[in-house]
Amino acid sequence: MMACQIRRDQEISHQIDSQHPATMSFLRPASSSSKAAFRNTTAIRHYAGKPDTSLGDPKRENLRRALYPSNIRNRPTPVGTWRPDVARALQRAIPSVQAHETIERAWLLHKRHVRKQREAELSRKFEKMREAMDELYKLDSQLYLQANRADDPRAKSAQEMEMAKKLKVSEVRTMDARIPGLFPRELKVPTDTPSRTGWNYDYKPFQRPL
């Protein structure tokens, strides 16, 4: 498609590239000489072919793709509901449907056991905590209130205030942003390709004092 375009353009020489002498032609229209420095980017319709939709506003193309999706089944669906390559790979790994289902069931069963155990432990701890708080309520209401008080995660302790006096403003801001108990900022989803900036060998982790 691109090759056609280029060939046709060379014939009619509507594409103006003043840097390249090959495209300069004596048949070039006079009006285009003022735009010699700029590349003509309007999509010109040639009657035998479709206009190049990659130029200009992609809105129309996106709309068209959304309204009329392709129904040719030659690649996986975008959200993974259909993957044509899985059966072949699975057949090489486990050459039996029954064995695959058995392995799948065993794995899910194991996950279930772990989950139930975790939930049971958590609920046991919660119940004990609830009982303890009920007892505390009966014993001493002041202590109960103190135990129930929620602390502000953004508040700075005395040690942090001391530290903040010695640090730069940007560093103080970094310290404020690292809320204790929140997941670390360094926790990133692994990507398929490395970052454009590369690996930061000079990175120093920042630990907020509790």
Place this chain on the structure above:
Amino acid sequence: MLSRTLRAATARPFLVRGNASLSSAPPAAGTPAPPPPPASTTTTATTTTTATPPSAKAAKAPEEGDKAEGGRRKRKVWTPRKRPAISALAPREWNRPLAPGVVPAYDYALKYIQRDAAAVAAEAAELEKRVEEKEGEYQVLLKEGGEGVKEGLEKVDAELEGMREKLHVLRVQAEVNLPEVRWKVKNALAERGREAHRHLLEHRWRKDGDLDLLMERIYQMKVVPDLLPVLKPTVDLRVAVPATTPDQFRALAAQGRAGANVLTVEPGVFLDPKNTLSPPMLYADAFHADTRLYTLLMVDPDVPDPERAGYKTYLHWMCPNVELSAARAGRLTGLNGHTAYVPPHPQRGTPYHRYTVLLLPQPPVRGERYSRNLEARAVREGGVSSRRLDIPVVGEGERAGFDVRKFVEEWGLGVEGGAHMFREVWGAATSKVYEEVLKQPEPVFGRPRKEDRYADIRGRKKYVL
């Protein structure tokens, strides 16, 4: 116009993974057949492993479809895959699909599942003992009777219900993961006495599409609001009729049953009146261990009622007190003893008629709802856990204008049970039904004659000169 990629995709069969391997010869009594030999070290696990029967082999993509005979590719005609002929009449033993060591994950998974199954079975056995003790307590309290005992009795009953529910779950979980059990159910070797097998059968009916299809047809054809407000099937009801039309025989041949002449009716399809001249064959699969009673009804809600300019319901068939249980799965017999079967006779000129077969459950012997306690006690003592209903035979004059909702409310029938529906349009056999069975002149329906507004002035001269 197909693109080249689409045509290629349809010509090559989708990669099909074969079922578990089986030994082709039945094993000697007592000793299960040995697992297939392990794969040789040079080849990968995919190539050898099993003595698969040719029907169960996966479609080996490379060699098919590419027979270059003079450059012409022979296109493969798709035929339905034949399942191996295993059933209760030709039973087989389960084998491991892969030999030990071929896929270590499978070996470990099998061991894990077996260990878990043993642990759950032990727990179930312990709970069963406690249930038996509690049931003993209940029976003692029941014998005592009296007012003061009633509350205690209800409390024990409620506890027992909870324990029995847990026991059911444990019994199912103890076996449901075992590959042997799943294989048996899949290959028509299910033992309906075992709870896990029954559970898997019911799960297959509910989740693999049969119930969905039935409910889709029932809702789309508006059987649910027209006949009854709610239908929640719990029994797998299948209807079969003898095939009569060439299309039906062709459909049977396409299914791979060329010689057969019995057609399993898909819910909602059109049948010819000739198919239903004799009572259709009903196959009901219930999933409860105790024997319960159901009422069979076959009604047509689309019989025209010219007086009211509408439609009325006609009762074609009724049979109360039909016994169903998990052990008794299969063809229902002796159904023509109550209100005899009248073949469907869709009148000429009417749109299609919906013939609905219902198997509605009768109320339980004790209490308002069926419970696990009732089920367990009925199984222990024997007998039936539903109330036997003395429904009077519906006379010939009362079949037309039969009110299904009133009937269900009057006799306390439930919303569960089984349901099925097929449609019919007038055929030559309908005239036969009117002549021989109903012994009435056959009515022909049509639109009322349009009044001719210009009858008066049609012949008269319009212009006077």
